[in-house]
Amino acid sequence: MKIVDGMRWGETELLKKEIENARFDADLLLAEVLKVTRDRLYLDWDRNLSEQENEQFRAFIQRRASNMPLQYILKRQEFMGLSFYVDERVLIPRADSEILVEKWLDLVRQENDEGQDRVIKVADLCTGSGALAISIAHYYPVAEVVGIDLSLDALEVARQNAERLGAIVQWRQGDFVDSIRGECWDYIITNPPYVSTEDYQKCAPEIFHEPAMAFLGGSDGLDFYRRLAEEIRPLLKPQGKVLMEIGWDQAEAVCSLFHLKGFKTQVFPDLAGRDRVILAR
Incomplete structure (x- = not known):
């Protein structure tokens, strides 16, 4: 899965659960996995995620989809x-x-x-x-x-x-x-x-x-x-x-x-x- 595919998938999964700001949250969670800023995602949009990065991102999206606050997943506010x-x-x-x-x-x-x-x-x-x-x-x-x-x-x-x-x-x-x-x-x-x-x-x-x-x-x-x-x-x-x-x-x-x-x-x-x-x- 490429970064751009991950962003789209994450947004779709969060929208299914009626999470507000779904794209923003999905972007931040993926940026956290990759240890980059959000804008860097759009510069490297065609980069492939590693298996470990893919698994961690999916786990983050699953937690957010269960209404876990974004701040608790990112561990900061x-x-x-x-x-x-x-x-x-x-x-x-x-x-x-x-x-x-x-x-x-x-x-x-x-x-x-x-x-x-x-x-x-x-x-x-x-x-x-x-x-x-x-x-x-x-x-x-x-x-x-x-x-x-x-x-x-x-x-x-x-x-x-x-x-x-x-x-x-x-x-x-x-x-x-x-x-x-x-x-x-x-x-x-x-x-x-x-x-x-x-x-x-x-x-x-x-x-x-x-x-x-x-x-x-x-x-x-x-x-x-x-x-x-x-x-x-x-x-x-x-x-x-x-x-x-x-x-x-x-x-x-x-x-x-x-x-x-x-x-x-x-x-x-x-x-x-x-x-x-x-x-x-």
Whole structure:
């Protein structure tokens, strides 16, 4: 089988299973097998695949056709200009979550006097792959960043990513805020599970390959925000702030939880104009 035949076959197989972006995914999987860039496929389109390359490509297409996320097959996902290792132990970082890091960087730069970076203590709850914590440590190296997750498997992936990317982050295992009690933070950031039980059942089939605990936020999706609003005040410095990712339709409900506890809130949209991040102070 030549490269061009492989691309056509892969696309056809994925289309049979109604996989979106079938040609793009097939191309990337074949490029991964051949260890080349996607554009190189079109330059070498008449090259014959070896038996081993053919077998590996067919295995990749079979996995993608079963709704395995492309990122899990490739073992990587781009986030904030950095390449993160991902597998079934962690949630795949989404581009929408970049808004949280970008807003954090904007806030910190506004707070800094005379452009001099100051040391800031940051706790990232439900860190997963470490995408938020590592991005903050990468783009603001003087920050003292701690990443927390209940899953030891997720923390293993996060540590691996920090080592690969040269980011200094301390990792802790614990249930949400339990491992940071007794300390005071400048910022607490989080992308917690916020999908309701009902909505989770309606998710795209790829979602069910990701850890369910990274999505499920209780019957209405708000369980972790309730905990945060109830328990966060003693964990913040006087000028401390909380940045949270939310579902597109949760801004009013989450803001209300924090207003009841005396916090002021501000909502930021994602690139599609949907509510995505809440700042509470």
